[in-house]
Amino acid sequence: MTQSQGVEQTEVHISSxxxxxMPDYLLDVRKHIEQLPGTEIHAxxxxxxxxxxxxxxxxxxxxxxxxKIAGLDHVxxxxxxxxxxxxxxx
Numbered sequence: 031m032t033q034s035q036g037v038e039q040t041e042v043h044i045s046s047x048x049x050x051x052m053p054d055y056l057l058d059v060r061k062h063i064e065q066l067p068g069t070e071i072h073a074x075x076x077x078x079x080x081x082x083x084x085x086x087x088x089x090x091x092x093x094x095x096x097x098k099i100a101g102l103d104h105v106x107x108x109x110x111x112x113x114x115x116x117x118x119x120x
Contacts, residue, residue: 055104
């Protein structure tokens with residue numbers, strides 16, 4: 031955290047990724063992703079692709095979530111497509 035003129039600043043990291051899972055296991059992959067704090071599934075296709083948004087106060091958490099999703103059984107690939115950092119005054 032940084033301070034500017036006595037006001038605390040916090041960062042908000044917003045990332046989105048495409049997750050490609052084996053279609054027969056899409057429901058299982060969805061359940062695992064939905065259990066990760068700060069994640070939200072915005073779209074899915076029957077061929078096993080999900081659009082996942084992650085929001086966190088740290089970039090480290092975003093990276094950890096991407097690694098966890100990539101390591102799930104039946105996940106074929108993950109691709110980060112967007113990352114934004116916003117600073118907000120408390």
